Amino acid sequence: MADKAQLQEAIKTQGEVVRKLKSEKASKEQIDEEVAKLLQFKAQLGGDEGKHVFVLKTAKETLTGKYGEDSKLIYDLKDQGGELLSLRYDLTVPFARYLAMNKITNIKRYHIAKVYRRDNPAMTRGRYREFYQCDFDIAGQYDAMIPDAECLKIVYEILNELDLGDFHIKVNDRRILDGMFAVCGVPDEKFRTICSTVDKLDKMAWEDVKKEMVNEKGLSEDVANRIGEYVSMQGGQDLAEQLLQDPKLSQNKQACAGLTDMKLLFSYLELFQVTDKVVFDLSLARGLDYYTGVIYEAILSQTIPAPAEQNGADEAAVSVGSVAGGGRYDGLVGMFDPKGRKVPCVGVSIGIERIFSIMEQKAETSSEKVRTTETQVLVASAQKNLLEERLKLTSELWNTGIKAEVLYKKNPKLLSQLQHCEETGIPLVAILGEQELKDGVVKLRNVASREEVDVPRADLVDEIKKRTL
Amino acid sequence: MADKAQLQEAIKTQGEVVRKLKSEKASKEQIDEEVAKLLQFKAQLGGDEGKHVFVLKTAKETLTGKYGEDSKLIYDLKDQGGELLSLRYDLTVPFARYLAMNKITNIKRYHIAKVYRRDNPAMTRGRYREFYQCDFDIAGQYDAMIPDAECLKIVYEILNELDLGDFHIKVNDRRILDGMFAVCGVPDEKFRTICSTVDKLDKMAWEDVKKEMVNEKGLSEDVANRIGEYVSMQGGQDLAEQLLQDPKLSQNKQACAGLTDMKLLFSYLELFQVTDKVVFDLSLARGLDYYTGVIYEAILSQTIPAPAEQNGADEAAVSVGSVAGGGRYDGLVGMFDPKGRKVPCVGVSIGIERIFSIMEQKAETSSEKVRTTETQVLVASAQKNLLEERLKLTSELWNTGIKAEVLYKKNPKLLSQLQHCEETGIPLVAILGEQELKDGVVKLRNVASREEVDVPRADLVDEIKKRTL
Numbered sequence: 013m014a015d016k017a018q019l020q021e022a023i024k025t026q027g028e029v030v031r032k033l034k035s036e037k038a039s040k041e042q043i044d045e046e047v048a049k050l051l052q053f054k055a056q057l058g059g060d061e062g063k064h065v066f067v068l069k070t071a072k073e074t075l076t077g078k079y080g081e082d083s084k085l086i087y088d089l090k091d092q093g094g095e096l097l098s099l100r101y102d103l104t105v106p107f108a109r110y111l112a113m114n115k116i117t118n119i120k121r122y123h124i125a126k127v128y129r130r131d132n133p134a135m136t137r138g139r140y141r142e143f144y145q146c147d148f149d150i151a152g153q154y155d156a157m158i159p160d161a162e163c164l165k166i167v168y169e170i171l172n173e174l175d176l177g178d179f180h181i182k183v184n185d186r187r188i189l190d191g192m193f194a195v196c197g198v199p200d201e202k203f204r205t206i207c208s209t210v211d212k213l214d215k216m217a218w219e220d221v222k223k224e225m226v227n228e229k230g231l232s233e234d235v236a237n238r239i240g241e242y243v244s245m246q247g248g249q250d251l252a253e254q255l256l257q258d259p260k261l262s263q264n265k266q267a268c269a270g271l272t273d274m275k276l277l278f279s280y281l282e283l284f285q286v287t288d289k290v291v292f293d294l295s296l297a298r299g300l301d302y303y304t305g306v307i308y309e310a311i312l313s314q315t316i317p318a319p320a321e322q323n324g325a326d327e328a329a330v331s332v333g334s335v336a337g338g339g340r341y342d343g344l345v346g347m348f349d350p351k352g353r354k355v356p357c358v359g360v361s362i363g364i365e366r367i368f369s370i371m372e373q374k375a376e377t378s379s380e381k382v383r384t385t386e387t388q389v390l391v392a393s394a395q396k397n398l399l400e401e402r403l404k405l406t407s408e409l410w411n412t413g414i415k416a417e418v419l420y421k422k423n424p425k426l427l428s429q430l431q432h433c434e435e436t437g438i439p440l441v442a443i444l445g446e447q448e449l450k451d452g453v454v455k456l457r458n459v460a461s462r463e464e465v466d467v468p469r470a471d472l473v474d475e476i477k478k479r480t481l
Numbered sequence: 482m483a484d485k486a487q488l489q490e491a492i493k494t495q496g497e498v499v500r501k502l503k504s505e506k507a508s509k510e511q512i513d514e515e516v517a518k519l520l521q522f523k524a525q526l527g528g529d530e531g532k533h534v535f536v537l538k539t540a541k542e543t544l545t546g547k548y549g550e551d552s553k554l555i556y557d558l559k560d561q562g563g564e565l566l567s568l569r570y571d572l573t574v575p576f577a578r579y580l581a582m583n584k585i586t587n588i589k590r591y592h593i594a595k596v597y598r599r600d601n602p603a604m605t606r607g608r609y610r611e612f613y614q615c616d617f618d619i620a621g622q623y624d625a626m627i628p629d630a631e632c633l634k635i636v637y638e639i640l641n642e643l644d645l646g647d648f649h650i651k652v653n654d655r656r657i658l659d660g661m662f663a664v665c666g667v668p669d670e671k672f673r674t675i676c677s678t679v680d681k682l683d684k685m686a687w688e689d690v691k692k693e694m695v696n697e698k699g700l701s702e703d704v705a706n707r708i709g710e711y712v713s714m715q716g717g718q719d720l721a722e723q724l725l726q727d728p729k730l731s732q733n734k735q736a737c738a739g740l741t742d743m744k745l746l747f748s749y750l751e752l753f754q755v756t757d758k759v760v761f762d763l764s765l766a767r768g769l770d771y772y773t774g775v776i777y778e779a780i781l782s783q784t785i786p787a788p789a790e791q792n793g794a795d796e797a798a799v800s801v802g803s804v805a806g807g808g809r810y811d812g813l814v815g816m817f818d819p820k821g822r823k824v825p826c827v828g829v830s831i832g833i834e835r836i837f838s839i840m841e842q843k844a845e846t847s848s849e850k851v852r853t854t855e856t857q858v859l860v861a862s863a864q865k866n867l868l869e870e871r872l873k874l875t876s877e878l879w880n881t882g883i884k885a886e887v888l889y890k891k892n893p894k895l896l897s898q899l900q901h902c903e904e905t906g907i908p909l910v911a912i913l914g915e916q917e918l919k920d921g922v923v924k925l926r927n928v929a930s931r932e933e934v935d936v937p938r939a940d941l942v943d944e945i946k947k948r949t950l
Contacts, residue, residue, distance in 0.1 A: 154889035158872075162889075165876065283872045285880075403627075403752045407634065411754075420623030420631075 026050040102127050103147040104302070104341065104359060111151055111355055112348030118152030118355075120159075124364070140365065149359030151345070157273055160306045160340060161280035163360045167310050167336050168286040170362060176370055177314035179335075180289050184296040185274055186303045186339070188255075191267025192294065195260040196238040198231065204301060205229055210243060211297035214311075214333065218244070243295040249278035251292050270305070277306065298337060305340030306358065312370070335370075336362045383437030388480040391418045392429040393444045399423070401444050405454070409442075412473045416442075433459045439480055442472065495519040571596050572616040573771070573810065573828060580620055580824055581817030587621030587824075589628075593833070609834065618828030620814070626742055629775045629809060630749035632829045636779050636805050637755040639831060645804075645839055646783035649758050653765040654743055655772045655808070657724075660736025661763065664729040665707040667700065673770060674698055679712060680766035683780075683802065687713070712764040718747035720761050739774070746775065767806060774809030775827065781839070804839075805831045852906030857949040860887045861898040862913045868892070870913050874923070878911075881942045885911075902928045908949055911941065 030050055033043045100106055103123050111119070124146045148166055150159035164181060171179045189210070193203050209224050218240055225231045225239070245251060252274040261267045274292060281287050298307045311334055338360035345355040375382050391406045399422050409416040417438065419429055426443075433441055443455040443464075453466040456475060467475045499515050569575055572592050580588065593615045617635060619628035633650060640648045658679070662672050678693050687709055694700045694708070714720060721743040730736045743761060750756045767776045780803055807829035814824040844851050860875045868891050878885035886907065888898055895912075902910055912924040912933075922935040925944060936944045 150889070152889070155868075155891045158868075158887075158889040161872075165879070169879070279869075280872060283869055284876045399624075399627075400748075400752055403630075403749060407753045410634070410638070418627075420619070420621070420627040422624045 023050065100127055101129060102361065103145055104149070104361070105344065107147065107149055107359075108341070108344040108357065109348045111345045111357075112353075116151070116355070120148075120150045120152075122146060122148045143363075143365040146362040146364045147359055148362070149357055151355050151357040153356055157277045157280055157306070160358045161277055161284060163338060163358055164277075164281060164290060164308060165284045165286055167308070167360055167362070168284075168289055171289075171310060171312075171335070174367065174371070176312055176335075176367065176374075179310055179312050180291055181286075181308055181310045181336075182291050182293040182296040183274070183277070183306065183308045184293055185270035185306050187266040187270030187305060188261075188274070188294065189297060191261060191264035191270065192239070192242050195264050195267070196242070197235045198239070202229060202231070206231070206239070207297045208299050210239070210295060211299045213243060213295045213297075245294045247292050248287060248290070249275055249282075249292075252278065273305065298339060302341045302344045303339040304342045307339035308337065308360070309334050310336040334363070335366050336360055381437060385417075385436045385438065386415050387417045387436065387438045388415045389417075389440040389442050389476050390429060390433050390438050391416055391442050391444070392424075392426065394426040395445050396423045398444055401449060405442065405444060409473065409476070414473060414476055430459070440476060442476075492519065569596055570598060571830065572614055573618070573830070574813070576616065576618055576828075577810070577813040577826065578817045580814045580826075581822075585620070585824070589619045589621075591615060591617045612832075612834040615831040615833045616828055617831070618826055620824050620826040622825055626746045626749055626775070629827045630746055630753060632807060632827055633746075633750060633759060633777060634753045634755055636777070636829055636831070637753075637758055640779060640781075640804070643836065643840070645781055645836065645843075648779055648781050648804075649760055650755075650777055650779045650805075651760050651762040651765040652743070652746070652775065652777045653762055654739035654775050656735040656739030656774060657730075657743070657763065658766060660730060660733035660739065661708070661711050664733050664736070665711070666704045667708070671698060671700070675700070675708070676766045677768050679708070679764060680768050682712060682764040682766075714763045716761050717756060717759070718744055718751075718761075721747065742775065767808060771810045771813045772808040773811045776808035777806065777829070778803050779805040803832070804835050805829055850906060854886075854905045854907065855884050856886045856905065856907045857884045858886075858909040858911050858945050859898060859902050859907050860885055860911050860913070861893075861895065863895040864914050865892045867913055870918060874911065874913060878942065878945070883942060883945055899928065909945060911945075 026046065027050060030043065030046050033046055103125060107123065110116070124144060126142055127145050128142050148163065150162065152159075164183070167181060189207060190203055193206060194200075198206050206225060206229060209221055209229060212224070213221055222236045222240060225236045226233060231239075245255075247254070252271050255261050256268065256271045256275075261271070278287065278290075278292070281290055296307060296309055298309065338358070340356070340358040342354060342356040345357060346352045372382075389409065391402050391409070393402055402418050406416050406418045419432065430441065432438070439459055441457040441459060443457055445455070448455055448466070451466070452469050454469055454472050455464050456467045456472070456479075457464045458479070495515065495518055499512065499519055502512050502515060572594060576592065579585070593613060595611055596614050597611050617632065619631065621628075633652070636650060658676060659672055662675055663669075667675050675694060675698060678690055678698060681693070682690055691705045691709060694705045695702060700708075714724075716723070721740050724730050725737065725740045725744075730740070747756065747759075747761070750759055765776060765778055767778065807827070809825070809827040811823060811825040814826060815821045841851075858878065860871045860878070862871055871887050875885050875887045888901065899910065901907070908928055910926040910928060912926055914924070917924055917935070920935070921938050923938055923941050924933050925936045925941070925948075926933045927948070
């Protein structure tokens with residue numbers, strides 16, 4: 013804390029130096045030098061200040077005239093100087109930077125936040141330029157494949173429990189890919205770009221992928237054909253064992269390391285009971301540069317029927333494809349550490365926005381009612397002048413931890429109270445009337461079945477808990 | 482959905498028009514006109530696109546060279562044109578804009594997110610320029626004071642359950658303040674600025690506040706003295722009744738409306754059993770312009786002792802002051818609606834960052850262990866070569882919904898497994914050994930008491946649930 017306060021002070025002082033130079037119209041070199049110092053202090057601070065600044069891009073006019081004399085505190089972006097700015101592309105790179113800057117050597121965490129990609133949006137498929145991702149990562153120096161297997165277990169659990177239909181998870185390893193490229197005769201400097209081309213196999217036919225390799229990336233037909241043989245292979249632990257016997261691959265150190273780990277991974281996945289959905293697939297490449305080991309991608313098998321109003325001739329059904337992906341990236345944290353200290357990491361990104369879009373479309377198609385609230389009970393009345401009794405009971409329920417609601421009207425109609433429950437999915441209504449108050453009971457109504465039963469007031473909380481567990 | 486896709490298309494086309502004009506160095510007027518159209522389309526879209534764009538301010542270099550061929554998709558801010566940008570100051574104004582743009586007329590929601598204020602940071606008091614706020618708001622046309630009372634109940638519940646020591650919640654009403662200014666002889670056009678001065682009474686003595694009114698804001702001594710009498714008043718429902726009889730205030734329509742509602746509010750607060758902490762305080766003003774009715778602020782009474790290492794002579798204890806505040810703002814949504822349609826709102830902002838800072842300092846002072854994980858049980862072993870059995874049991878527990886962890890090591894020492902539990906606050910350890918496997922049991926250890934008991938494997942889940950409820 014003491015160090016932090018000192019840094020904070022240094023940043024303040026340095027900030028004044030920079031502002032002074034700017035106001036004096038000092039030379040660009042001089043200002044740049046002082047700004048560099050300022051940024052160094054901010055980086056050292058390591059806290060949120062100066063590192064992650066989330067910005068609401070909105071016309072300043074929106075904020076003007078709302079805050080009275082506090083308006084001077086509004087942050088204007090135009091004051092922030094000429095730094096090169098970008099929107100974050102994923103949550104992995106910021107996570108790695110966070111670990112390096114805070115010298116964290118092991119952590120397991122999830123993170124739900126927005127990321128940005130200048131891609132072609134496809135709203136019907138849940139693809140936007142600004143979208144939420146949900147990342148789960150395990151960082152730390154551990155024994156091989158144990159955290160990797162946990163990541164796959166988590167993806168399996170999520171897709172299983174969300175009940176989105178059949179799915180499978182493709183697994184591969186960057187080292188196997190690199191080894192494969194080497195034994196096929198791809199020059200070292202073309203590994204990454206050929207990897208990107210292989211990655212298109214989920215959207216393009218092999219013939220087109222091959223064309224790109226030969227015509228655009230300059231591979232010979234022979235080399236491309238050799239790659240073609242490998243990338244058509246799919247299997248499980250058995251395929252890893254078979255490839256370890258492959259006369260060419262078995263001569264490549266990287267490929268052997270990857271294949272040995274793949275065998276180990278499958279033995280753990282067996283214990284986790286998830287091998288029925290996991291496929292070792294040599295065509296899985298994933299475009300990103302930072303992966304160093306295992307990579308994986310989860311794919312929904314089903315296409316989701318498009319809602320009726322959009323169901324044009326050209327778009328009969330919506331195919332969603334990949335809904336999660338990830339892998340091991342052991343080098344990324346080291347890129348942000350001044351001394352290059354590595355922290356091995358493995359993680360997964362869940363495309364929650366796409367998953368939501370599928371669930372919404374599913375709900376639309378089945379005209380299922382989606383519950384929009386966690387409220388367990390609505391406190392209601394059929395008679396007038398019982399607002400105070402309703403508020404009192406609501407407060408009693410709140411005090412015991414029951415999620416209760418009450419309409420904010422003095423004398424709402426019983427019908428509108430019941431309709432509110434049906435619209436929002438509140439399962440129970442606690443109805444108060446003169447008679448109930450006299451008898452010390454509450455009429456508890458099940459919204460779905462319309463059954464009603466008188467419950468002694470003292471038993472109400474237990475009864476609600478029992479019925480909404 | 483169809484409309485949305487069309488708008489998306491229109492935005493794309495219009496974006497190209499703007500870019501073309503810019504590249505052709507067209508006249509500013511012409512570009513502005515086309516940009517205005519573009520913004521209109523974006524506003525119509527109403528979705529997240531183009532409206533709320535959160536931006537990670539970070540040197541572009543951080544992102545460069547990480548994404549391979551996907552790098553072209555990275556969003557650069559420099560391309561986004563010359564709009565005036567600001568960071569959001571609070572969550573209330575964006576909420577109001579969201580309601581207006583999506584034509585939402587009633588909603589109740591909470592929102593936790595970052596806001597930005599160019600204030601003097603005070604880290605020891607949990608005051609930062611970038612900080613999280615937690616807002617709760619109820620929007621809709623309802624009967625008077627019912628949602629307002631619920632907001633106060635929620636503040637009361639939060640501060641009570643967090644156990645942050647004694648607190649009180651000051652309540653006032655903008656209409657009472659305005660009425661009071663009017664009967665004291667403050668000219669209409671000075672209401673807002675005098676309001677801001679009154680708001681300083683929690684940090685400044687009355688004498689200094691009075692000086693500001695007279696010397697800086699140009700009130701006469703007499704007028705200031707009359708204000709001084711009112712703002713020294715504190716009470717409850719009784720004070721509201723008394724002021725309704727006040728010969729001057731009772732002549733003012735606004736004041737009467739405010740005082741009548743204040744009486745009603747206290748009657749509801751009585752039913753909610755929170756009047757012991759709520760004070761009707763005429764000195765509470767709150768600086769923001771957008772309030773139209775009830776306003777409130779929660780204040781912690783205790784000062785928190787500073788942690789030992791910072792406890793210099795000049796800073797003996799840390800006073801935190803206001804940790805929550807809010808009020809009614811019936812006009813704000815209408816400011817964003819093209820037709821000025823109003824949606825009455827009442828809400829509260831919880832200063833969670835300040836509250837966290839207090840809780841952390843409290844924990845530091847009491848050297849209490851803060852639990853950093855929700856994990857219920859660690860699956861461990863004292864013997865070698867049991868990784869597979871540990872993984873299998875972990876998976877079994879996960880499948881039943883138990884939060885279980887396992888160290889990612891082949892043969893970790895029992896001591897390091899127990900230490901992990903103590904460091905992270907995991908309360909139970911499920912220990913496997915050859916003997917336990919043979920007997921079909923698991924040794925369940927309570928980390929705190931060190932008690933161990935053999936539990937038949939079939940009963941393990943129930944036993945863990947029972948012990949960690």
